[in-house]
Amino acid sequence: MNKAAFYDLDGTLLSCNLVTMHAYYARNDRSILRSAYQFTKVLLSVPVYFGLDLYSRALFNRFSFKAYRGMHRDRLIGLADDLFEVTLKPSIFPLAQELIDTTRDLGYRNVLVTGTLDFHIRPIALHFGIDEVICNRLEFKNHIASGKVLPPLLAENQKAKSIKEYAAEENIDLAQSCAFSDSSADVPMLSAVGHPVATNPTRRLRRIALENDWPILELRETSTKFPPFLSAVKAH
């Protein structure tokens, strides 16, 4: 049987901020006037994002996908590389690449499991050298985004369900597999594998990790040590 390393993206391998991503699209609209209008809209929506994030993560997600409503798919795909260079690449954590290379060298199949959208994921996956992704997709009508996500929305329990389906189809032994995430929302995914790793954990996930005796990893610090089950190659 094969084994896999499942990676969450946001907060785990890099720190992407939804507001900066929307601001990028606003700045790069088709004309300077439209850019100015869109950018003002993003600025005005910042307090709403802030409030929604405090109130409900699900509502926050729904609101953030709404920001794509009316955008042409060509533009989202055509600007993806530039967006990656401008907003995502600078926010990659220092040890992220080393961790991904380590799991690959140890024979794990690297898989990104993330709520981020498919067109954003492509340059990230290419950058990290990850071949497989499970991610969200926007709904389009005649090439124009409707502001909704295609079901199932990949978050929380759905991530665990997706990796279980993936494991069944690809003959992956989940007990031998590992998963990396920063958020307590991903506890179901972390619990589904034999080697869960709380990576740059939030306070809540840190507490859960300590309770369950899961290793804790800080990719933001270059002096951090990888958990023992990954140490063979690290030492090498």
Place this chain on the structure above:
Amino acid sequence: MKSRTAWRWNPVRGEYEAGEPAPRQGTGEISAIDAFSNKTMLLLGGTGFVGKVLLAMVLDRFAELKHLIVQVRRKKNSSGEQRFYSEVLRSAPLRPIVAKMGGESAVRQKVQVVEGDLDQPLCGISAETLEQLKGRVDIVVNLAGVVDFDPPVNESVEPNVYGTRHLIDLVRQLNARLVHVSTAYVTGTKDGRISEDTPIDGYFPRRGERHNERFSVAEELIWYERFVKETYESKATNPRPVRERLREGGLKRADYWGWTNTYTYTKSMGEQLIAQASGLTYAIVRPAIVESSLRFPFPGWNEGFTTSAPLVLMGGEGVKGWPVRKDGPLEIIPVDLVAAGILIITAAVLCGKHKSVYHLASADENPIMLPRLVAFLGMNSRYKHKRKKSGNRLANVWKAYVETQVITVESLQVRRARLHRGLDVIHAVLTLGKTIFGASKVGPYLKSLRDTRRQIRTQEVTLDKFLPFMFHNSFIFETRNIREAARMLTSKDLERLQWDPESIDWADYWVNIHTKGIETWIRPVFASKRTGA
């Protein structure tokens, strides 16, 4: 990158659809695997862009083929065989296939290289080789020819018309069947849906306007011989270069009959010779604009310089105004689909269940409209110029943040005139400055201005060559025949040969495959040509 999802993109409706695509099933009326089993194919033009991919596909997918004979032209000190093994087999699309087959020795068991040239009688194949080949060759696939749009007329007529005559003689001598690759643009200056059923012999695009005239290749060749002879004879009295006059003569003649350029005019004549040849079993394949590979041998392979590559490179250099039809598609088709299409047609010809003409194009089922492509060119320019370290900083900002526009030809002419007037003023000021401040101070600016003018002129010439395909005409080539041929195959054949332009996700193809393929494979060659390396 593999993305696991239950959704698949429907490029025509522009939305995701649930579920896996239905497995491709053919009716099994013909079998490509059986058709190629124990057969010998002679391939002409295997060194070109499409030829290499076709060669790779045959070697990779049809081990059942008994022999593949590849005709290669000698070049200076390299024999055809040397060129095949050192240039063709070591090229990017062939390398992985050769390695998969087990190296050059495995190829040698399957492939025989013969030297030849389309310009020569019997395509330059020696009498001795011809004797060896007689009775052995089942099918001849011809991809050879000159694809330059506007060369001196003789450089196009010799290979594309006389070369086809030599090809017909060769096919007759070998008692084989013929698959001849032409171009969809033989249709000339026309608009709308282009049928595959239009009679070939005697065709000329301006038939509608010139009811009393008829087109005959034999008569046309008489005009050609006389024109070339007179052009050379008037060398002493006419100061203009002969090549230039031959180029103009070809373009004018093509335009007279209604063809867009010398290439399509001579290719149509080649087709007409084949259609006239009695007793010949043939199929004519007409691809549209052949572009980077979609999947095979790997996504993004490109070597075609007469494709949209010059336009993509110009877009990358920051050209903003694009004269295209707002309601028109660009008829492009990935090279690996063309190779698969040719093999499907070859199988149909071998089975005797073929049509005379096959368009290989995409817009019939899944058009990519020109304004979308103009927007992609703008986004590529944005990406490149944001990161450009050289050149004028202000110009780079303008090229990065000002979006591309769809314009008319009239507006293009106005913009050009305005630009040249501006450059004239700058030139006058610099010339005045030179007399006041001296050549050492102003000279570099004048040189820079000259370089800019040369670059602008090159861009203008390139754009003008593409106007018939982007602005003056709007084509949709009907592809009923290739779809029917693909439907006749067995399900096993369809695992090896995919004809599926209806499923191309154009945004992903153009941004992530085609543009990147051109940047990787074409730009370095253009850059080295420009620097004369």
